[in-house]
Amino acid sequence: MARKSHVQTTINGETVEFLCESRQSLLEVLRDELYLTGAKEGCNNGNCGACSVILDGRLVNSCLVLGVETEGKSVETIEGLADPDKLHPIQDAFLENAALQCGICTPGFIMSAKALLDSNPNPTEHEIRYWLAGNLCRCTGYDKIVKAVMDAAKETSA
Amino acid sequence: MQDFSYVAAQTLSEAVALLDENGEKARILAGGTDLIVNVREGRRDVDLMIDVKSVPEVNVLDYDANTGLTLGAAVECYKIYAVDAICDAYPGLIDATKIIGGTAIQGRAGVGGNLCNASPAADCIPPLIVLNTTCVIAGPNGERELPVEQFCTAPGQTALENGEMLVSLKIPAPASNSSSFYLRFIPRNEMDIAVVGAGASVTLDDAKETIVSARIALAAVAPTPLFAEEASTLLAGREVSDAAIDDAAQAAQAIARPISDMRGTAEQRTHLVGVLTRRALNGAIQRIRD
Numbered sequence: 386m387a388r389k390s391h392v393q394t395t396i397n398g399e400t401v402e403f404l405c406e407s408r409q410s411l412l413e414v415l416r417d418e419l420y421l422t423g424a425k426e427g428c429n430n431g432n433c434g435a436c437s438v439i440l441d442g443r444l445v446n447s448c449l450v451l452g453v454e455t456e457g458k459s460v461e462t463i464e465g466l467a468d469p470d471k472l473h474p475i476q477d478a479f480l481e482n483a484a485l486q487c488g489i490c491t492p493g494f495i496m497s498a499k500a501l502l503d504s505n506p507n508p509t510e511h512e513i514r515y516w517l518a519g520n521l522c523r524c525t526g527y528d529k530i531v532k533a534v535m536d537a538a539k540e541t542s543a
Numbered sequence: 544m545q546d547f548s549y550v551a552a553q554t555l556s557e558a559v560a561l562l563d564e565n566g567e568k569a570r571i572l573a574g575g576t577d578l579i580v581n582v583r584e585g586r587r588d589v590d591l592m593i594d595v596k597s598v599p600e601v602n603v604l605d606y607d608a609n610t611g612l613t614l615g616a617a618v619e620c621y622k623i624y625a626v627d628a629i630c631d632a633y634p635g636l637i638d639a640t641k642i643i644g645g646t647a648i649q650g651r652a653g654v655g656g657n658l659c660n661a662s663p664a665a666d667c668i669p670p671l672i673v674l675n676t677t678c679v680i681a682g683p684n685g686e687r688e689l690p691v692e693q694f695c696t697a698p699g700q701t702a703l704e705n706g707e708m709l710v711s712l713k714i715p716a717p718a719s720n721s722s723s724f725y726l727r728f729i730p731r732n733e734m735d736i737a738v739v740g741a742g743a744s745v746t747l748d749d750a751k752e753t754i755v756s757a758r759i760a761l762a763a764v765a766p767t768p769l770f771a772e773e774a775s776t777l778l779a780g781r782e783v784s785d786a787a788i789d790d791a792a793q794a795a796q797a798i799a800r801p802i803s804d805m806r807g808t809a810e811q812r813t814h815l816v817g818v819l820t821r822r823a824l825n826g827a828i829q830r831i832r833d
Contacts, residue, residue, distance in 0.1 A: 388548075408582075430580045430583070434645070440650075443650035444646050445647050445650050445651055446576075446648070448579075449575055449580065449648075451592070454551075454572075497646065515733060516645075518732075518734050519644060519647050
């Protein structure tokens with residue numbers, strides 16, 4: 386079996402240590418080693434965005450990051466978004482706007498939307514659509530997702 | 544995915560020594576948006592990934608209005624278009640950095656990696672060619688420089704010798720009355736690979752009526768991105784006119800040797816070379832005049 390590396394990183398604000406092979410993606414580490422199964426494997430080649438997480442403040446496809454690359458870095462996943470007793474405003478907005486059906490793309494969309502609102506609290510609809518272009522949804526037709534992000538922006542920047 | 548080793552190099556000499564010792568199955572890892580996919584899908588056989596994101600020389604992003612831009616090979620797209628002075632100086636390069644993949648890709652992928660991946664359809668390479676970019680390459684015998692139009696040698700293949708890596712790209716300061724433009728044809732609005740891409744840089748005289756010099760480059764119409772030399776030089780000294788731009792577009796079409804594939808036919812691509820060359824030239828000229 387391939388040699389494993391020891392990695393220490395911060396995930397959703399907590400220091401986490403894990404062992405992984407060099408070939409394991411961050412997505413595989415999150416799901417298979419740390420049991421954080423919110424990030425989803427869709428295409429596994431950077432097209433669908435279902436695995437989106439925030440790495441040192443930047444949105445990335447976790448399928449295109451190696452687990453070993455996250456040594457000393459900070460990762461935000463969907464699991465870290467809600468307070469124990471309260472959903473994040475983006476999550477509320479997705480529910481209010483019925484911005485999901487099957488739900489497999491949702492954690493990726495929400496993390497992508499969070500990265501957008503972190504850097505641009507009042508995006509235009511055009512900016513939202515281009516920012517989310519790397520996240521695919523085959524159920525909603527996107528309009529409800531875009532409306533949800535617009536509502537969340539109003540909520541969080543109010 | 545196949546098994547491989549991973550090393551995070553801390554210095555340029557360490558990265559070069561590792562490349563030299565491990566032969567052609569060692570690859571430099573920067574953003575990984577092509578490399579990781581290629582290894583996962585069995586298109587690259589790699590047994591060592593050398594992560595260079597901690598090497599200072601590949602992270603340089605330094606623009607000076609007199610000396611130009613030094614762009615480290617691992618600088619991510621989002622960092623480039625965040626600098627207003629770079630956007631003003633090299634709008635054609637910015638056009639490309641903003642359309643490579645989506646937000647998550649632009650957070651990891653860089654211009655240097657786009658070049659080293661050596662796709663015939665790479666969006667960044669035509670702008671680099673028209674901006675007269677020089678590649679700075681480090682290897683076991685020291686550093687050398689190469690004009691970017693000589694860097695790609697075949698699909699996925701580059702002029703890098705065993706043990707060599709791309710360190711940075713040097714782009715001269717833009718001349719006065721000059722600008723650049725890049726565009727591609729895709730059947731969608733975003734998140735796609737060029738059916739054809741065309742870049743142009745133009746320098747006009749002070750009256751902004753006569754072309755002093757121009758450079759045109761094409762993507763996805765040959766095994767490598769192409770510098771359309773004849774199309775470029777025939778514009779020098781010509782007045783800005785539809786006739787001059789049509790002549791350049793025809794000369795660009797003459798060097799295109801596209802294939803037919805799932806993205807488009809050779810005939811469509813040849814037609815597009817004409818359309819996009821005209822638009823790239825007119826786009827650059829419009830930017831000078833604005």
